[in-house]
Amino acid sequence: MKKRAVGLSVLMVVIGILVYFGVMAAIPPRSNLVEQPILFNHIRHQEKDVECYDCHQFYKKYAVAGIPDTELCYSCHKSDKDLKEKEEKRKLHNYFTKKIEIEWQRVNTPLPDDVVFNHKRHVVKDIECQECHGKPEELVDTRRLVEDFTMDWCIDCHHKEDADEDCLACHK
Numbered sequence: 001m002k003k004r005a006v007g008l009s010v011l012m013v014v015i016g017i018l019v020y021f022g023v024m025a026a027i028p029p030r031s032n033l034v035e036q037p038i039l040f041n042h043i044r045h046q047e048k049d050v051e052c053y054d055c056h057q058f059y060k061k062y063a064v065a066g067i068p069d070t071e072l073c074y075s076c077h078k079s080d081k082d083l084k085e086k087e088e089k090r091k092l093h094n095y096f097t098k099k100i101e102i103e104w105q106r107v108n109t110p111l112p113d114d115v116v117f118n119h120k121r122h123v124v125k126d127i128e129c130q131e132c133h134g135k136p137e138e139l140v141d142t143r144r145l146v147e148d149f150t151m152d153w154c155i156d157c158h159h160k161e162d163a164d165e166d167c168l169a170c171h172k
C-alpha cells in the first residue's frame with residue numbers, strides 16, 4: 001500500500017512537471033526578458049542627462065528610432081578611466097577594437113507588418129519618447145523597457161489628440 005502511495009505521488013510530481021513545461025512551452029517567452037550582449041543601463045544614462053535623442057537618432061530620417069552603433073557608444077566612452085576595469089565597459093571596448101557591431105536583441109514585440117507606424121510623425125508633434133515607452137528612471141531592470149503596443153492604446157491617444165482614427169491611417 002505504502003509503496004503504491006509513494007509511486008503514485010512520484011507519478012503525480014512527474015505529471016505535474018510535464019504539464020508545467022508543456023504549458024511554459026505553449027506560452028511564448030516574455031519579450032522583455034532578453035539577454036543583451038552588454039547589460040546596457042538606461043537609468044544610468046538618464047541620470048547623467050544623456051537624452052534619448054542622443055542615442056536613438058534615426059527617427060529624424062526614418063520611421064524607426066534606431067539603436068546606436070558601437071562607434072557612437074565608444075565616442076563617449078573611449079577616454080573613460082574605468083574603461084578596462086568595469087566588465088560591461090570592457091566588453092564595449094572589445095567590440096570596438098575588434099570592429100564588431102554589438103548584436104542588441106529587440107525588446108519590444110514588433111508591430112504586425114500591415115501596421116504603419118512612424119516615429120517622426122509623432123516626435124514632431126512634441127510627444128515625448130517616455131509617453132509611449134515608459135520612464136526608464138522608474139524601472140529597475142532596463143530590459144523591461146517595454147510596452148505591449150495594442151490597437152486600443154494607439155486609438156485612445158489618437159482619439160484624445162484628434163489624430164486620424166481611420167482604419168487605413170494605420171493599416172496598409
Ligand code: HEC
Nearest residue numbers: 038040041044045048050054068072073076080088089092
Ligand atoms: C552621450 C554620451 C554617451 C553615449 C553615446 C553612451 N554613453 Fe554610456 N555612459 C555615459 C555616461 C555619462 C555614463 C555614466 C558615467 C560612467 O559610468 O562612465 C555612462 C555609463 C555607461 C556604463 C556604465 C554603467 C554602469 O552600470 O555603471 C556602460 C557599461 C555604458 N555607459 C555603456 C554604453 C554603451 C554600450 C553605449 C552605446 C549603446 C553607451 N554607453 C553610449 C555616456 C554615454
Ligand code: HEC
Nearest residue numbers: 040045050051052055067104105106107108129130133136
Ligand atoms: C546611451 C544610449 C542610449 C540612450 C541615452 C537611450 N537609449 Fe534606448 N537603447 C539603447 C540601446 C543600446 C538599446 C538596446 C539594448 C536594450 O534594449 O537595452 C536601447 C533600447 C531601447 C528600446 C527598446 C528597443 C527594442 O524594441 O528593442 C527602447 C524603447 C528605448 N531604448 C527607448 C529609449 C528612451 C525612451 C530613452 C530616453 C529616456 C532612451 N532609450 C535612451 C541606447 C540608449
Ligand code: HEC
Nearest residue numbers: 052056064065066067109110111117122127128129132149
Ligand atoms: C507615439 C508613441 C511613440 C513615441 C512618441 C515614441 N515611440 Fe518608439 N516605438 C513606438 C512603437 C509603437 C514601436 C514599435 C514599432 C514597430 O515595431 O514597428 C517603437 C519602437 C521603438 C524602438 C525599437 C525599434 C526602432 O524603431 O528602432 C526604439 C529604439 C524606440 N521606439 C525608441 C524611441 C525613442 C528614443 C523615442 C523618442 C525620440 C520614441 N521611441 C518615441 C512608439 C513610440
Ligand code: HEC
Nearest residue numbers: 116117121125127131149153154157158161163164169170
Ligand atoms: C501619445 C499619443 C499617441 C499614441 C500612443 C499613438 N499616436 Fe499616432 N499620432 C498621434 C498624433 C498626435 C498624430 C498626429 C500627427 C499629425 O497630425 O501629423 C499621430 C499620427 C499618426 C499617424 C499618421 C496619420 C496620418 O495623418 O496619416 C499614424 C499612421 C499613426 N499615428 C499611427 C500610430 C500607431 C500605429 C500607434 C500605435 C502603435 C500610434 N500611432 C500611437 C498620437 C499618438
Ligand code: HEC
Nearest residue numbers: 111112114115149150151154155158164165166167169170
Ligand atoms: C491608430 C492606429 C490604428 C487604427 C486607427 C486602427 N488600427 Fe487596427 N491595429 C493597430 C495596431 C497597432 C494593431 C496591432 C496590435 C497588436 O499587435 O496587438 C492593430 C491590429 C488590428 C487587427 C488584428 C490583425 C493585425 O493586423 O494584426 C485588425 C483586424 C485591425 N487592427 C483592424 C482595424 C480596423 C477594422 C480599424 C478601423 C475601424 C483599425 N484596425 C484601426 C492600429 C490601428
